[in-house]
Amino acid sequence: MSSLLEVRGLAKRFGSVRALDGVDLDVAEGSLTGLIGPNGAGKSTAFACIAGAEKPSAGSVRFRGREIAGTAYHRVAALGIGRTYQLVQTFADMTVLEAVTTGALLRRARLRDAIAHAQEILAFVGLAEKRYRLGRALTVADKKRLEVARALATEPTLLLLDEVMAGLTPAECGAAVELLRRILARGVTVLMVEHVMEVLMPIAEHVVVIAAGKTIFSGTAAGAVRDAGVIEAYLGSPLEHGEIAGHAP
Amino acid sequence: MTARPHLYALGAIVVLGLLAAFGVRDAVVLDLVFTLLLYAVLGQSWNWISGYAGNISFGHAIFFGCGAYASALCVTHGLTPWLAIPAGALAAAALALVTGFPTLGLRGHYFSIATIAVAALVETFARTTPWLGKANGFELPIASGWAALQFPQKGPYVVLALALFAAVQLATIALERSRLGYYLRALRANHAAAASVGIDERRCKLIAFAWSATMASAAGVLYAQYTLFIDPPSTLALAISIDIALIGVVGGIGTLWGPAAGALVYVVLAKAVALRFGGAGKGYDLVIYGAIICLIAALRPYGIVGTIVDAIRRRRGSIAVGPGAAAETPA
Ligand SMILES: Nc1ncnc2c1ncn2[C@@H]1O[C@H](COP(=O)(O)OP(=O)(O)OP(=O)(O)O)[C@@H](O)[C@H]1O
Numbered sequence: 357m358s359s360l361l362e363v364r365g366l367a368k369r370f371g372s373v374r375a376l377d378g379v380d381l382d383v384a385e386g387s388l389t390g391l392i393g394p395n396g397a398g399k400s401t402a403f404a405c406i407a408g409a410e411k412p413s414a415g416s417v418r419f420r421g422r423e424i425a426g427t428a429y430h431r432v433a434a435l436g437i438g439r440t441y442q443l444v445q446t447f448a449d450m451t452v453l454e455a456v457t458t459g460a461l462l463r464r465a466r467l468r469d470a471i472a473h474a475q476e477i478l479a480f481v482g483l484a485e486k487r488y489r490l491g492r493a494l495t496v497a498d499k500k501r502l503e504v505a506r507a508l509a510t511e512p513t514l515l516l517l518d519e520v521m522a523g524l525t526p527a528e529c530g531a532a533v534e535l536l537r538r539i540l541a542r543g544v545t546v547l548m549v550e551h552v553m554e555v556l557m558p559i560a561e562h563v564v565v566i567a568a569g570k571t572i573f574s575g576t577a578a579g580a581v582r583d584a585g586v587i588e589a590y591l592g593s594p595l596e597h598g599e600i601a602g603h604a605p
Numbered sequence: 606m607t608a609r610p611h612l613y614a615l616g617a618i619v620v621l622g623l624l625a626a627f628g629v630r631d632a633v634v635l636d637l638v639f640t641l642l643l644y645a646v647l648g649q650s651w652n653w654i655s656g657y658a659g660n661i662s663f664g665h666a667i668f669f670g671c672g673a674y675a676s677a678l679c680v681t682h683g684l685t686p687w688l689a690i691p692a693g694a695l696a697a698a699a700l701a702l703v704t705g706f707p708t709l710g711l712r713g714h715y716f717s718i719a720t721i722a723v724a725a726l727v728e729t730f731a732r733t734t735p736w737l738g739k740a741n742g743f744e745l746p747i748a749s750g751w752a753a754l755q756f757p758q759k760g761p762y763v764v765l766a767l768a769l770f771a772a773v774q775l776a777t778i779a780l781e782r783s784r785l786g787y788y789l790r791a792l793r794a795n796h797a798a799a800a801s802v803g804i805d806e807r808r809c810k811l812i813a814f815a816w817s818a819t820m821a822s823a824a825g826v827l828y829a830q831y832t833l834f835i836d837p838p839s840t841l842a843l844a845i846s847i848d849i850a851l852i853g854v855v856g857g858i859g860t861l862w863g864p865a866a867g868a869l870v871y872v873v874l875a876k877a878v879a880l881r882f883g884g885a886g887k888g889y890d891l892v893i894y895g896a897i898i899c900l901i902a903a904l905r906p907y908g909i910v911g912t913i914v915d916a917i918r919r920r921r922g923s924i925a926v927g928p929g930a931a932a933e934t935p936a
Pocket residue numbers: 370373374375393394395396397398399400401402442
């Protein structure tokens with residue numbers, strides 16, 4: 357099992373705030389890895405540092421064996437890391453098709469080819485019928501789907517999904533899990549932040565738990581909910597208690 | 606989206622313009638048409654960087670000035686004014702790159718401030734530099750014919766302005782259907798999301814800015830050949846930069862026909878005020894224009910053409926009409 361992504365000692369300070377303070381994580385090629393942790397643990401910041409949206413203060417990020425920490429955001433995308441945002445960031449005044457075409461242009465020189473690829477991706481994620489809607493006119497569930505489509509259109513090797521299921525109805529969640537399985541079947545490796553353990557348990561081979569900016573656990577999802585350190589981290593923030601303990605077997 | 610309706614519209618304008626150029630004898634009307642086309646080109650030039658790319662330039666006059674001064678320098682040194690087209694474009698593009706390189710990747714208003722600063726610097730430089738004619742500027746020696754790019758009548762100037770306008774509109778139609786066009790719109794909508802799909806903001810915007818400067822420079826060459834007199838106030842002043850930006854905003858930023866619509870409003874208004882009040886009305890047009898801008902800012906932030914496009918989209922149902930949709934309209 358080779359690691360597609362290897363993060364070691366990742367740290368990020370925002371002024372005096374230590375958002376990340378030693379994150380280690382590995383993502384095996386072809387796997388779905390879950391990244392969990394209480395609110396404010398630093399999950400989204402870790403994503404930002406991996407994707408190049410933020411420059412890490414220290415630590416190493418190796419992607420396909422190559423050091424990419426501090427590489428410009430758009431270059432990381434070109435290297436093959438796609439992402440979605442926890443708070444959706446759509447191209448509000450572009451249609452769905454235009455937005456996904458924009459992603460497809462990364463690997464396609466001609467606009468016509470990019471549009472064709474975008475149509476294919478839209479059919480894949482189930483947004484084909486809404487392709488002429490404006491990004492800002494979509495429901496939250498569809499906006500999240502659009503972000504996944506836009507990232508997929510860049511043909512990433514690794515896809516970072518930040519709470520793509522938050523705020524979805526159970527039915528929408530089910531559809532999203534099904535989409536995730538098809539994304540994995542395409543050969544895309546996924547690292548995802550997800551609060552609901554029920555969702556993660558059946559699909560994640562591996563989970564990494566971070567708390568207060570540090571990796572505190574790495575192993576199976578079943579192992580995570582039994583781990584004393586993990587339980588303590590969640591109990592330390594009572595709001596989160598129900599979330600993980602409630603789903604413990 | 607097909608380009609065909611736009612090409613038909615452009616064709617119709619070219620035909621109308623040619624009819625005017627060859628059929629109309631009234632110098633006042635021809636002067637109006639020439640000015641209109643020139644402003645439409647300047648507005649579109651501004652639209653590339655400030656509309657499509659979303660970085661407001663307040664110094665566009667200096668690119669116009671590059672062309673005008675290149676023309677004056679060529680002619681006064683015994684060179685063909687045709688040389689001024691590439692020379693002015695090179696100077697303008699170089700100025701654009703120097704202004705844009707440090708600022709086009711930054712958030713905030715650094716770019717806009719830099720355009721003002723560089724424009725002020727360039728204007729002062731021209732005002733104080735002997736080989737640029739200092740404050741007196743240049744009077745171009747009279748000549749005639751296509752080689753000298755000077756004509757006794759206004760008709761050929763209208764033809765040239767029409768050709769430039771058509772070229773700029775065609776380039777913009779192509780932009781809207783190109784990778785660069787998609788990338789600029791994506792950057793304007795959300796720069797972070799744009800980077801996440803591999804878009805290099807600075808590179809894209811520098812390319813757009815360089816082309817923008819090139820277009821304005823071509824308009825400057827034509828202007829110098831038309832008036833045969835240029836000086837800093839008529840080609841480099843901040844007031845001209847503001848006019849160009851106003852035209853872009855009124856017509857509708859980031860739209861193909863916005864600059865032409867803005868130029869039409871601008872030229873007609875200026876003429877109407879001049880006719881009504883004569884020389885005493887100087888400045889009234891700006892007051893009215895300012896009022897229009899305020900109205901647009903308050904009611905229709907996408908300008909004339911943007912409003913029409915919005916209406917068409919609404920009829921096709923691609924916008925959810927309602928408070929939710931309105932709340933998410935970018936400022
Ligand atoms: N740009 C920023 N400036 C200052 N502090 C920040 C910034 N971004 C994140 N932080 C802080 O870093 C810490 C980690 O935030 P982050 O958003 O990464 O957490 P998270 O694990 O994604 O939380 P959530 O589950 O709520 O999404 C928080 O304390 C947050 O306030």
